[in-house]
C-alpha cells in the first residue's frame with residue numbers, strides 16, 4: 001500500500017507531475033545481502049563555468065572539489081508543477097526587466113540634467129520638459145515597483161513550494177531506506193542535508209537567482225545604453241566593472257574562509273549544547289553544569305575570532321568598493337567634461353546618462369560576485385538530495401510487490417542462516433542457524449553478548465537479508481512477502497522502548513492510524529498499561545514529552561508493548577524487553593509480555609533466568625554451534 005498522505009499541505013503537494021521517478025523494486029527472492037555502496041565521484045567544472053568564474057575574478061572556484069555531479073539548472077525545478085515552472089519563467093522575465101529598468105532610469109536622470117543645465121529655470125521650456133521627465137520618471141518607477149513585486153512573489157513562491165515538496169519527499173525517502181544503509185550514515189549529516197542543502201536549493205531557485213539575473217541584465221543594458229549614447233566615455237567607464245568585480249571577489253575569498261570556520265565553530269558549540277540537553281539528567285546528577293557551560297563557551301569563543309575577522313573584511317572591502325566606484329565616477333566626470341568641451345558630446349545630460357548607467361551596472365556586478373556560488377551550490381545540494389530521493393533500496397518498505405497471504409499462523413523457521421552485516425563484511429555473525437518456532441510456542445534465545453541474538457530476530461523482520469539460508473514464516477520466504485504485510489505480522493519489542501513526543505493515543509496509533517478507542521483500551525489492558533494511562537491528567541490524550549520522558553521506564557515499555565499488539569502480530573519478537581527495568585517493573589512488564597505472547601509464536605532474547613523460565617524451548621547460540629534445550 002502506498003504511504004498515507006501525511007501533510008495538511010495536500011493541495012500544494014498533491015499531483016504526480018513533479019514526482020521523481022524511482023527504480024522499481026522487484027522484491028525478488030534471489031537478492032542476496034543488501035550491498036549498496038555509493039560510488040565516489042569527482043565533478044569537473046565545465047569550460048563555460050571556468051571562463052565565467054575567471055571573468056568575474058573567481059578563478060579560485062575552478063579548483064574547488066565537488067564530490068557529486070551537480071544537477072542541471074532545470075533539474076532544480078524537478079519538483080515544480082506546471083504553475084511553478086510558469087512562475088519561475090515569469091520571475092526570470094521580471095528580473096531581466098527590473099535589471100534593464102535601472103539604466104533606463106539613468107536616461108531620464110540625464111534628460112532632467114539637460115533640462116536643468118540647458119533651460120532657464122523660469123522659462124516655459126524648463127517647466128514643460130521638467131514635468132515631462134518627472135512624469136516619465138514616476139511612471140517608470142511605478143512599473144519597477146510592480147515588476148519587483150511580481151519577481152519576488154514568483155521566485156519566493158516557487159522556492160517555498162518546491163522546498164516543501166522536496167522536504168516531504170526527502171523525509172519519505174529517508175524513512176524508506178534499509179537498515180544496512182543507515183548503518184553507514186551519520187544522523188547529523190542527514191539532518192544537515194535536510195536543513196543546509198534545502199536552504200542552498202532555496203537560494204538557487206529563489207531570491208538570489210533573481211539577484212543574479214537582475215545584475216547581469218543590468219550590466220548588459222548599461223553597456224548597450226552607454227555605447228549608444230557615447231561610446232568613448234562608455235569604453236572608459238567600462239573599466240569600473242572589472243575593478244568593482246575584483247574588489248568584491250577579493251572580499252568573497254577572504255570572508256568565505258573565515259565565515260566557514262566561524263560556522264564550524266558555532267556548529268561545534270551547537271553539538272555540545274545538543275549533547276548537554278539530551279543528557280541533561282546525567283549532567284545534573286553529576287553536577288556537570290559548569291563543565292558543560294565551559295565547553296560550550298570555549299567553542300563559542302573560537303567562533304568569536306573568526307566573526308571579528310569576518311566583520312573586518314566585510315567592512316574594509318565594502319568601503320573600498322565604494323572608494324573604487326566613486327573615484328572612477330570622478331574620473332568619468334572629468335573625461336565627460338573634456339568630451340563636452342571639445343564638442344564630441346553635445347549635451348551635458350549625456351555625460352550623466354553614460355556615467356550613471358555604467359556605475360549602476362558596475363555596482364550590481366560587484367554585488368552579485370559573492371553570490372556566484374549560489375547556483376553551483378544549489379545544483380550540487382540538489383544532487384545530494386535527489387540521490388537519496390531516488391534511492392530505491394532492495395528492501396523497500398514502500399514497495400507493493402510481494403505476497404500478502406491471509407490467515408497466517410506465524411510458524412517461524414530459520415533454515416541454515418548465514419549472515420554478516422553489510423557495513424562490516426569481514427566479520428561473520430551467523431554460521432548456519434537453524435530454528436523453528438511453532439504458533440503459540442515461546443522460544444528463548446540465549447548466548448554470550450555479541451553472539452548474534454538480536455541479529456537473528458532482525459532477519460525475521462527483514463531488516464537485513466541473510467547471506468545464505470532462508471527465513472520462513474508459514475512456509476513463505478520472508479523475501480517473497482510484501483514488506484508492509486510482513487511487518488504487520490511480526491511485532492517487535494525492544495530493550496529501549498522508543499516513544500515519540502505526542503499523546504499516548506498518538507503513540508499507539510503509529511503504524512495503525514485506524515485503531516479505534518476500544519481496540520486501544522483492549523491492547524493497553526493486555527499490556528498492563530491501561531490503569532496507569534487512565535490515571536494520567538488527560539488519560540490517553542496526555543502528552544508524554546520527548547521520547548516519553550514523562551513516563552517511567554516500565555510504563556514506557558508497557559505502552560510500547562501495547563503499540564506492538566495493536567496490529568495483532570502473529571509473531572512476537574522480544575529483544576531483552578525487560579532487562580532495563582528494576583525488579584518490580586520487570587514483574588509487571590513480564591506479566592504483560594506473558595499475556596501478549598499467548599497464541600503467538602514468540603522469540604525471547606534474555607539474559608535473566610526469570611524471563612526465560614516459562615519458555616517452551618531454549619536455544620543457545622554460540623558461533624559455530626546451536627544447541628537446543
Ligand SMILES: Nc1ncnc2c1ncn2[C@@H]1O[C@H](COP(=O)(O)OP(=O)(O)OP(=O)(O)O)[C@@H](O)[C@H]1O
Nearest residue numbers: 183421423424429448449450451452453454455456
Ligand atoms: N548494525 C551493525 N553493523 C555491524 N555490525 C553489527 C551491527 N549490529 C551488530 N553488529 C555486530 O554483530 C554481532 C552480533 O550482534 P548482536 O546485536 O546480534 O548480538 P547479541 O547477541 O544480541 O548481543 P547482546 O546480548 O549484547 O545484545 C556483534 O559482534 C556486533 O558487534
